[in-house]
Amino acid sequence: MPDSLEGFEMIGKSGKSLITFITAGDPSKNATLNFMLAMEEYADVIELGIPFSDPMADGKAIQKANYRALKAGIKLSDVFDIVRSFRKHSEKPVVLMTYFNPIYAVGIERFVRDASEAGVSGMIVVDLPLEEAGGYLEMCEKYGIGTIFLAAPNTSDERLMAIDEVSEFIYLVSTYGVTGVRDEVPPIAFEALKRVKKVCRKPVAVGFGVSKLEHVRKLMDAGADGVVVGSAIVEIIERLGEDAAEEIQRKVRELRGAIKR
């Protein structure tokens, strides 16, 4: 069983972190593994999305990635296979990002146990706020899976403190909206980052809309411990399909350039 905490200690402590997201099975199981390996050198944490029929928090790019993966027939067991294979090549932490229903459908314990056995370090469940997370937290603790909760610019200090208690790091959503590439990081993200850094003890990674070198640089300067880049990479997959690995690596390397070790 991987020591999840060890993986996450990289965030915030040994410098700034780059977290990169792709959807598992988009456009195929093998391609996903290749893409993960392509990102591995320059990313600190790899976030793997579990495709879902109803991705309500996602913008167009990741929605389409979900549908491509489902159309390709990806199953939960494939997602765990991908993580297992990746583990043979890399120690970098893998975080699963999912909606709650795929967990609920197979049973929380079975899901978390299988994830842990496959070598998953942590999980983010988009539509599972703290109030509903009791049983899930218990199982993640039992099987040594780190939990990461989302925070938003409108999350109260009180809730932030509660989230801080149970999160390996805080995943701060940069804006009011869904995932997707945006031209600018909105001012509200910087205000929120300042507040979250003050309230929370854990490292803070900012995501949603973060896609350019410039965004990464500004957020790092503003005190972020990490950034999450998703749609910008997923759009490369949309464009190049199976052949996206090289371009993905180029993109991740470029973003890495904005992060001082």
Added chain:
Amino acid sequence: MKFGEFGGRFVPEVLIPPLEELKKAYMEIREDDEFQRELEHYLKNYAGRPTPLYFAKNLTERVGGAKIYLKREDLLHGGAHKINNTIGQALLARKMGKKRLIAETGAGQHGVATAMAGALFGMETEIYMGSEDVERQRMNVFRMRLLGAKVIPVEGGTKTLKDAINEALRDWVASFETTHYLIGSCVGPYPYPEMVRDFQSVIGREARQQILQIEGRLPDAVVACVGGGSNAIGIFHPFVDDDVRLIGVEAAGKGIDTGEHSASLNAGRKGVLHGMLSYFLQDDEGQIVDAHSIAAGLDYPGVGPEHAYLMEEGRAEYVAVTDDEALKAFVELSRAEGILPALESAHAIAYAMKIAAEMSRDEIVVVNLSGRGDKDLGVVMDAGLAGGL
């Protein structure tokens, strides 16, 4: 906040504060006489409440069993019960200072009812509708546009109602500061299921009072169709503590065993979607699957959490009626009473006729006739059941 284990608030963190704001505002107006008077005013003078409770004498004689009463929600403005909820929520939204309404719609009934409320209260209104449904329901799209609403076709997923809800939620995540999401059924995260139930409970409150007045006693059974379940919960709720059978009728579509149906309670499994824990049609890995019903208003792969609770508690029964049975009931009621029921409501009629036949003549069944059938003429004609033109 929950109905047993059902309901809850399974939403991204960013929606917690707007849901709290909504809950707080809703709790306030629930006790606010002025608000309730205003709501009553619009329900009476704009929507046409109270609706009659009509003794369907001819239908009763044909069936030859229990007395069948129809709660005539089909007579409301817009032709269905939907307006009870849209007026309530739009008034609340206005009180909260929101300038814009968004809503999802499947067949277009809730979209039209929201567009009416938007026009009435001078609020910008945008309706999300699956692009498949936009194609299938062109007249309702036109009606919404006439009423001043913007209709936004949704291309994601199965391009139907559930995807329209997803897209409305995506809008709301970005717009909640100025916008109220006017959900059309007793579904979604808390406080929606409870709030929609309360706005629709006027149906059951009236029906209960009316039957006591007419018959001097409560009915033996109350029957209503269930898609998301708002007309059913609306008529059930005031009878929950009474010794009255409550029967929800789901859409069995082409038959439960064909997989083409919308019977989440009869054939689905527990799951989490659209902010709530309830019953959903889904595969083994929790992917939501497409629903089917000849009645577009029942064509949703989930159901309101309070129905899941009433079923598990054994307080209400949930049965299912096929497309064909609903079509037959549609024709039957038209011929017997001169009333064209909505195909959704025809599911309830079909089941009510079935049980009434087995009941004695001094027993009473109340059916919620939740909408009128004019919108369904094309479908009924295509089915060829009543002969063509």
